[in-house]
Amino acid sequence: MGCHSCCVKQKLRRGLWSPEEDEKLFNYITRFGVGCWSSVPKLAGLQRCGKSCRLRWINYLRPDLKRGMFSQQEEDHILGLHEALGNRWAQIAAQLPGRTDNEIKNFWNSCLKKKLIKQGIDPNTHKPLIETEARSEKDWTDNPSMESQQPKGLPDLSKTSAEMEQTFHLNTTICFDSRLTEASRDHFMSKPIYDPSYLFEFQVGNLPTQYQKSPRPYDQSHFDANLEDEFDSMPTLTSSFDHGNMADSNFSDYSTSRMSSFLSEAKESSSNSSHVNSHAMSNIVGNGSTFSWDVDNKLESLFQGQLNGIKSEEVMQSPLQEGQLHTCLSEDFSNHPLMSLSEDFSGEHHF
DNA sequence: AACTGCCCCAACCGCATTGGG
DNA sequence: GCCCAATGCGGTTGGGGCAGT
Secondary structure (H helix, E strand, O other): OOHHHHHHHOOOOOOOOOHHHHHHHHHHHHHHOOOOHHHHHHHHOOOOOHHHHHHHHHHHHOOOOOOOOOOHHHHHHHHHHHHHHOOOHHHHHHOOOOOOHHHHHHHHHHHHHHHHHHOOEOOOOOOEHHHHHHHHHHHHHHOOOOOOOOOOOOOOOOOOHHHHHHHHHHHHHHHHHHHOOHHHHHHHHOOOOOOHHHHOOOOOOOOOHHHHOOOOOOOHHHHHHHHHOOHHHOOOOOOOOOOOOOOOOOOOOHHHHHHHHHHHHHHHHHHHHHHHHHHHHHHHHOOOOOOOOOOOOHHHHHHHHHHHHHHHHHHHHOOOOHHHHHHHHOOOHHHOOOOHHHHHOOOOOOO
Protein backbone atom coordinates (compact mmCIF):
# COMPACT_ATOMS: atom_id res chain seq x y z
CA MET A 1 0.00 0.00 0.00
CA GLY A 2 1.44 3.27 -1.02
CA CYS A 3 1.06 6.74 0.27
CA HIS A 4 -1.85 7.60 -1.95
CA SER A 5 -4.53 5.54 -0.25
CA CYS A 6 -3.61 6.70 3.23
CA CYS A 7 -3.56 10.32 2.07
CA VAL A 8 -6.96 9.94 0.47
CA LYS A 9 -8.38 8.11 3.45
CA GLN A 10 -7.24 10.77 5.89
CA LYS A 11 -7.90 13.62 3.47
CA LEU A 12 -4.28 14.62 3.62
CA ARG A 13 -2.59 17.17 1.45
CA ARG A 14 -0.62 15.99 -1.55
CA GLY A 15 1.49 17.61 -4.20
CA LEU A 16 4.01 20.37 -3.83
CA TRP A 17 4.99 21.55 -0.40
CA SER A 18 4.22 25.09 0.60
CA PRO A 19 6.85 27.22 2.37
CA GLU A 20 4.72 27.09 5.50
CA GLU A 21 4.72 23.32 5.47
CA ASP A 22 8.47 23.27 4.95
CA GLU A 23 8.82 25.62 7.85
CA LYS A 24 6.78 23.43 10.14
CA LEU A 25 8.59 20.27 9.18
CA PHE A 26 12.02 21.87 9.37
CA ASN A 27 11.31 23.35 12.77
CA TYR A 28 9.95 20.11 14.06
CA ILE A 29 12.82 17.94 12.87
CA THR A 30 15.55 20.32 13.94
CA ARG A 31 14.01 20.49 17.35
CA PHE A 32 13.01 16.90 17.97
CA GLY A 33 15.06 14.99 15.46
CA VAL A 34 14.05 12.16 13.22
CA GLY A 35 12.03 9.59 15.06
CA CYS A 36 8.77 7.97 14.10
CA TRP A 37 7.75 9.43 10.76
CA SER A 38 4.17 8.36 11.10
CA SER A 39 3.75 10.64 14.09
CA VAL A 40 5.70 13.57 12.62
CA PRO A 41 2.85 15.13 10.62
CA LYS A 42 0.55 15.14 13.60
CA LEU A 43 3.13 16.54 15.98
CA ALA A 44 4.42 19.06 13.46
CA GLY A 45 0.92 20.22 12.60
CA LEU A 46 0.99 19.03 9.02
CA GLN A 47 -1.79 17.60 6.89
CA ARG A 48 0.56 15.14 5.24
CA CYS A 49 1.34 11.49 5.63
CA GLY A 50 4.55 10.47 7.34
CA LYS A 51 5.95 9.08 4.16
CA SER A 52 5.56 12.39 2.43
CA CYS A 53 7.25 14.18 5.34
CA ARG A 54 10.13 11.75 5.31
CA LEU A 55 10.63 12.24 1.60
CA ARG A 56 10.48 15.99 1.88
CA TRP A 57 13.04 16.00 4.66
CA ILE A 58 15.41 13.61 2.95
CA ASN A 59 15.20 15.15 -0.49
CA TYR A 60 14.89 18.81 0.28
CA LEU A 61 15.05 20.06 3.85
CA ARG A 62 17.97 18.12 5.30
CA PRO A 63 20.63 20.67 6.26
CA ASP A 64 23.51 18.57 4.96
CA LEU A 65 22.24 18.55 1.40
CA LYS A 66 24.64 19.74 -1.20
CA ARG A 67 22.84 21.73 -3.80
CA GLY A 68 23.47 22.75 -7.32
CA MET A 69 25.00 20.97 -10.23
CA PHE A 70 27.04 17.82 -9.99
CA SER A 71 30.77 18.33 -10.28
CA GLN A 72 32.84 16.38 -12.77
CA GLN A 73 34.21 14.33 -9.88
CA GLU A 74 30.75 13.48 -8.67
CA GLU A 75 29.70 12.58 -12.19
CA ASP A 76 32.65 10.22 -12.57
CA HIS A 77 31.96 8.82 -9.15
CA ILE A 78 28.35 8.08 -10.10
CA LEU A 79 29.41 6.45 -13.36
CA GLY A 80 31.83 4.17 -11.56
CA LEU A 81 29.34 3.31 -8.87
CA HIS A 82 26.54 2.69 -11.35
CA GLU A 83 28.75 0.37 -13.30
CA ALA A 84 29.39 -1.64 -10.15
CA LEU A 85 26.05 -1.37 -8.41
CA GLY A 86 23.48 -0.80 -11.12
CA ASN A 87 20.36 1.18 -10.31
CA ARG A 88 20.87 0.93 -6.56
CA TRP A 89 20.43 4.62 -6.09
CA ALA A 90 20.36 4.54 -2.34
CA GLN A 91 23.72 2.78 -2.21
CA ILE A 92 25.16 5.17 -4.74
CA ALA A 93 23.83 8.13 -2.80
CA ALA A 94 25.43 6.77 0.36
CA GLN A 95 28.81 7.29 -1.30
CA LEU A 96 28.05 10.85 -2.32
CA PRO A 97 27.54 12.92 0.81
CA GLY A 98 25.00 15.63 0.41
CA ARG A 99 23.29 13.98 -2.53
CA THR A 100 20.01 12.08 -2.37
CA ASP A 101 19.09 8.93 -4.20
CA ASN A 102 16.30 10.82 -5.94
CA GLU A 103 18.68 13.52 -7.09
CA ILE A 104 21.18 11.02 -8.43
CA LYS A 105 18.46 9.00 -10.11
CA ASN A 106 17.12 12.12 -11.79
CA PHE A 107 20.60 13.18 -12.82
CA TRP A 108 21.23 9.75 -14.25
CA ASN A 109 17.98 9.59 -16.18
CA SER A 110 18.05 13.11 -17.48
CA CYS A 111 21.73 13.57 -18.16
CA LEU A 112 24.25 10.78 -17.67
CA LYS A 113 22.26 8.16 -19.52
CA LYS A 114 22.02 10.35 -22.58
CA LYS A 115 25.66 11.27 -22.33
CA LEU A 116 26.68 7.63 -22.35
CA ILE A 117 24.43 6.80 -25.27
CA LYS A 118 25.91 9.72 -27.14
CA GLN A 119 29.34 8.26 -26.48
CA GLY A 120 28.17 4.92 -27.82
CA ILE A 121 28.10 3.30 -24.40
CA ASP A 122 25.19 1.24 -23.18
CA PRO A 123 24.07 2.90 -19.93
CA ASN A 124 22.90 -0.43 -18.55
CA THR A 125 26.01 -2.45 -19.14
CA HIS A 126 28.56 0.36 -19.51
CA LYS A 127 29.88 -1.48 -22.53
CA PRO A 128 30.02 -0.21 -26.10
CA LEU A 129 26.54 -0.28 -27.60
CA ILE A 130 27.64 -2.38 -30.61
CA GLU A 131 28.96 -5.07 -28.29
CA THR A 132 25.76 -5.06 -26.25
CA GLU A 133 23.58 -5.24 -29.33
CA ALA A 134 25.62 -8.10 -30.75
CA ARG A 135 25.37 -9.94 -27.45
CA SER A 136 21.62 -9.52 -27.14
CA GLU A 137 21.20 -10.75 -30.69
CA LYS A 138 23.30 -13.78 -29.85
CA ASP A 139 21.25 -14.41 -26.70
CA TRP A 140 18.13 -14.19 -28.76
CA THR A 141 19.33 -16.75 -31.29
CA ASP A 142 20.73 -19.06 -28.61
CA ASN A 143 17.68 -18.87 -26.39
CA PRO A 144 14.70 -16.96 -27.76
CA SER A 145 12.74 -17.44 -24.54
CA MET A 146 15.20 -15.35 -22.58
CA GLU A 147 15.06 -11.68 -23.39
CA SER A 148 17.86 -10.87 -21.06
CA GLN A 149 19.93 -12.79 -18.58
CA GLN A 150 20.13 -9.88 -16.28
CA PRO A 151 17.61 -7.29 -15.21
CA LYS A 152 18.32 -3.97 -16.83
CA GLY A 153 20.58 -1.74 -14.89
CA LEU A 154 21.62 -4.35 -12.40
CA PRO A 155 24.95 -6.07 -12.05
CA ASP A 156 25.14 -9.84 -11.68
CA LEU A 157 23.50 -10.52 -8.36
CA SER A 158 24.78 -14.05 -8.19
CA LYS A 159 28.18 -12.69 -7.34
CA THR A 160 29.36 -12.63 -3.76
CA SER A 161 30.20 -9.33 -2.12
CA ALA A 162 33.87 -10.04 -2.54
CA GLU A 163 33.41 -10.79 -6.21
CA MET A 164 31.33 -7.69 -6.65
CA GLU A 165 33.93 -5.62 -4.90
CA GLN A 166 36.61 -7.10 -7.13
CA THR A 167 34.50 -6.38 -10.17
CA PHE A 168 33.94 -2.91 -8.89
CA HIS A 169 37.63 -2.27 -8.49
CA LEU A 170 38.35 -3.66 -11.92
CA ASN A 171 35.59 -1.66 -13.48
CA THR A 172 36.43 1.52 -11.70
CA THR A 173 40.08 1.15 -12.55
CA ILE A 174 39.16 1.03 -16.20
CA CYS A 175 36.75 3.85 -15.69
CA PHE A 176 39.27 5.97 -13.86
CA ASP A 177 42.02 5.27 -16.31
CA SER A 178 39.99 6.76 -19.07
CA ARG A 179 38.06 9.44 -17.32
CA LEU A 180 39.41 10.55 -14.01
CA THR A 181 42.20 12.63 -12.69
CA GLU A 182 44.81 10.88 -10.62
CA ALA A 183 43.74 12.67 -7.47
CA SER A 184 40.14 11.64 -7.69
CA ARG A 185 41.09 8.11 -8.58
CA ASP A 186 43.33 7.86 -5.53
CA HIS A 187 40.63 9.28 -3.36
CA PHE A 188 38.04 6.93 -4.69
CA MET A 189 40.17 3.83 -4.79
CA SER A 190 41.21 4.32 -1.21
CA LYS A 191 37.61 3.89 -0.13
CA PRO A 192 36.28 0.38 0.08
CA ILE A 193 32.85 0.32 -1.43
CA TYR A 194 31.25 -1.41 1.50
CA ASP A 195 32.79 0.84 4.08
CA PRO A 196 29.92 1.29 6.52
CA SER A 197 31.04 4.78 7.38
CA TYR A 198 29.82 5.77 3.97
CA LEU A 199 26.34 5.08 5.12
CA PHE A 200 26.47 8.03 7.46
CA GLU A 201 23.21 9.81 7.28
CA PHE A 202 22.15 13.04 8.84
CA GLN A 203 19.73 12.17 11.53
CA VAL A 204 19.67 14.63 14.34
CA GLY A 205 19.96 12.81 17.60
CA ASN A 206 19.84 9.39 16.04
CA LEU A 207 23.40 8.92 14.99
CA PRO A 208 24.67 5.49 15.81
CA THR A 209 27.51 6.03 18.24
CA GLN A 210 30.05 4.32 16.02
CA TYR A 211 29.35 6.85 13.28
CA GLN A 212 29.11 9.93 15.34
CA LYS A 213 32.78 10.64 14.93
CA SER A 214 33.15 9.09 11.54
CA PRO A 215 34.65 11.56 9.16
CA ARG A 216 32.61 12.25 6.10
CA PRO A 217 34.52 10.58 3.35
CA TYR A 218 33.90 13.12 0.70
CA ASP A 219 35.70 16.05 2.10
CA GLN A 220 37.93 15.21 4.96
CA SER A 221 39.57 18.59 5.27
CA HIS A 222 36.30 20.41 5.44
CA PHE A 223 35.13 18.00 8.05
CA ASP A 224 38.24 18.28 10.16
CA ALA A 225 38.03 22.02 10.04
CA ASN A 226 34.49 21.88 11.23
CA LEU A 227 35.39 19.63 14.09
CA GLU A 228 37.53 22.39 15.48
CA ASP A 229 34.94 25.06 14.97
CA GLU A 230 33.04 26.57 17.80
CA PHE A 231 29.42 27.46 17.47
CA ASP A 232 30.27 31.12 17.30
CA SER A 233 32.20 30.49 14.16
CA MET A 234 29.38 29.06 12.15
CA PRO A 235 30.03 29.50 8.47
CA THR A 236 28.96 32.83 7.19
CA LEU A 237 26.00 32.65 4.97
CA THR A 238 27.47 34.41 2.05
CA SER A 239 30.66 32.40 1.73
CA SER A 240 28.82 29.27 2.27
CA PHE A 241 29.53 26.44 -0.08
CA ASP A 242 31.71 23.50 0.53
CA HIS A 243 34.54 24.40 -1.75
CA GLY A 244 36.50 21.26 -1.22
CA ASN A 245 35.21 19.23 -4.08
CA MET A 246 32.87 21.60 -5.71
CA ALA A 247 35.28 24.26 -6.74
CA ASP A 248 34.66 23.75 -10.39
CA SER A 249 30.98 23.36 -10.26
CA ASN A 250 28.37 25.88 -11.14
CA PHE A 251 25.73 26.09 -8.54
CA SER A 252 22.19 26.42 -9.57
CA ASP A 253 20.44 29.21 -7.83
CA TYR A 254 17.34 27.15 -7.71
CA SER A 255 17.16 26.81 -3.97
CA THR A 256 18.14 30.41 -3.43
CA SER A 257 15.50 31.71 -5.74
CA ARG A 258 13.02 29.35 -4.27
CA MET A 259 13.82 30.52 -0.79
CA SER A 260 13.80 34.10 -1.93
CA SER A 261 10.23 33.63 -2.95
CA PHE A 262 9.71 31.86 0.32
CA LEU A 263 11.02 34.92 2.10
CA SER A 264 9.07 37.40 0.08
CA GLU A 265 5.93 35.41 0.68
CA ALA A 266 6.76 35.31 4.32
CA LYS A 267 7.44 39.02 4.35
CA GLU A 268 4.12 39.62 2.74
CA SER A 269 2.32 37.43 5.15
CA SER A 270 4.26 38.89 8.03
CA SER A 271 3.01 42.33 7.16
CA ASN A 272 -0.47 40.98 7.49
CA SER A 273 -0.27 38.36 10.12
CA SER A 274 3.25 37.80 11.31
CA HIS A 275 2.36 37.80 14.93
CA VAL A 276 -0.36 35.29 14.43
CA ASN A 277 1.85 33.06 12.34
CA SER A 278 4.89 33.09 14.51
CA HIS A 279 2.83 32.73 17.59
CA ALA A 280 0.97 29.80 16.13
CA MET A 281 4.27 28.30 15.12
CA SER A 282 5.71 28.60 18.56
CA ASN A 283 2.75 26.78 19.90
CA ILE A 284 3.56 23.96 17.59
CA VAL A 285 7.28 23.67 17.98
CA GLY A 286 7.99 25.43 21.23
CA ASN A 287 9.91 28.56 21.96
CA GLY A 288 13.38 27.60 20.93
CA SER A 289 13.01 26.96 17.26
CA THR A 290 10.31 29.15 15.89
CA PHE A 291 10.52 30.77 12.55
CA SER A 292 10.03 34.38 13.29
CA TRP A 293 9.90 36.76 10.41
CA ASP A 294 10.44 39.72 12.62
CA VAL A 295 12.60 41.83 10.36
CA ASP A 296 15.13 42.68 13.03
CA ASN A 297 16.07 39.30 14.24
CA LYS A 298 14.60 36.67 12.01
CA LEU A 299 17.74 35.03 10.82
CA GLU A 300 19.49 35.29 14.12
CA SER A 301 16.63 33.76 15.99
CA LEU A 302 16.27 31.18 13.30
CA PHE A 303 19.86 30.12 13.65
CA GLN A 304 20.10 30.32 17.37
CA GLY A 305 16.71 28.84 17.89
CA GLN A 306 17.44 25.87 15.73
CA LEU A 307 20.87 25.31 17.09
CA ASN A 308 19.82 25.78 20.65
CA GLY A 309 16.88 23.60 20.01
CA ILE A 310 18.98 20.80 18.69
CA LYS A 311 21.67 21.30 21.23
CA SER A 312 19.51 21.16 24.27
CA GLU A 313 17.15 18.53 23.01
CA GLU A 314 19.69 16.22 21.58
CA VAL A 315 22.05 16.39 24.49
CA MET A 316 19.18 15.16 26.54
CA GLN A 317 18.20 12.49 24.08
CA SER A 318 21.52 11.01 23.20
CA PRO A 319 25.01 11.00 24.63
CA LEU A 320 26.43 13.27 21.97
CA GLN A 321 29.56 15.04 22.97
CA GLU A 322 30.05 18.69 22.31
CA GLY A 323 32.47 17.97 19.48
CA GLN A 324 30.09 15.52 17.97
CA LEU A 325 27.37 18.06 18.00
CA HIS A 326 29.63 20.34 16.07
CA THR A 327 30.10 17.53 13.65
CA CYS A 328 26.42 17.30 12.98
CA LEU A 329 25.48 20.89 13.20
CA SER A 330 28.27 22.91 11.80
CA GLU A 331 28.23 21.00 8.63
CA ASP A 332 26.69 22.62 5.62
CA PHE A 333 23.96 24.53 7.32
CA SER A 334 25.27 27.26 5.17
CA ASN A 335 23.89 25.88 1.97
CA HIS A 336 20.64 24.77 3.40
CA PRO A 337 17.67 26.34 1.63
CA LEU A 338 16.41 27.83 4.83
CA MET A 339 19.86 29.25 5.44
CA SER A 340 20.33 30.80 2.06
CA LEU A 341 17.71 33.31 3.01
CA SER A 342 20.53 35.53 4.04
CA GLU A 343 20.88 36.69 0.50
CA ASP A 344 17.62 38.44 0.85
CA PHE A 345 18.67 40.38 3.84
CA SER A 346 20.46 43.64 3.91
CA GLY A 347 23.83 42.00 3.64
CA GLU A 348 24.69 42.31 7.30
CA HIS A 349 25.18 39.06 9.12
CA HIS A 350 25.84 38.85 12.77
CA PHE A 351 27.21 35.51 13.70
C1' DA B 1 1.98 37.09 -27.94
C1' DA B 2 0.50 32.40 -28.37
C1' DC B 3 1.39 27.83 -29.02
C1' DT B 4 4.02 23.55 -28.87
C1' DG B 5 7.25 20.27 -27.49
C1' DC B 6 10.85 19.03 -24.56
C1' DC B 7 13.28 18.60 -20.28
C1' DC B 8 13.95 18.53 -15.43
C1' DC B 9 12.85 17.32 -11.00
C1' DA B 10 9.74 17.00 -6.93
C1' DA B 11 6.60 13.97 -5.45
C1' DC B 12 3.96 9.87 -5.82
C1' DC B 13 3.17 4.82 -6.23
C1' DG B 14 3.72 0.32 -5.05
C1' DC B 15 6.64 -3.41 -3.81
C1' DA B 16 10.22 -5.13 -0.56
C1' DT B 17 12.15 -5.26 3.78
C1' DT B 18 12.33 -4.71 8.67
C1' DG B 19 10.88 -4.94 13.30
C1' DG B 20 7.76 -5.47 17.09
C1' DG B 21 4.08 -7.99 19.27
C1' DG C 1 6.16 -18.52 12.30
C1' DC C 2 2.58 -15.10 11.47
C1' DC C 3 0.63 -10.61 11.14
C1' DC C 4 0.77 -5.85 10.65
C1' DA C 5 2.59 -1.28 10.63
C1' DA C 6 6.48 1.45 9.55
C1' DT C 7 10.14 2.38 6.70
C1' DG C 8 13.17 2.04 2.57
C1' DC C 9 13.78 1.91 -2.16
C1' DG C 10 13.41 2.25 -7.21
C1' DG C 11 10.36 3.24 -11.05
C1' DT C 12 7.19 6.47 -12.80
C1' DT C 13 4.48 10.57 -13.40
C1' DG C 14 3.00 15.20 -14.00
C1' DG C 15 3.59 20.09 -13.57
C1' DG C 16 6.32 24.01 -14.40
C1' DG C 17 9.82 26.32 -16.91
C1' DC C 18 12.05 27.24 -21.09
C1' DA C 19 13.43 27.26 -25.87
C1' DG C 20 11.90 27.14 -30.49
C1' DT C 21 8.53 28.31 -33.96
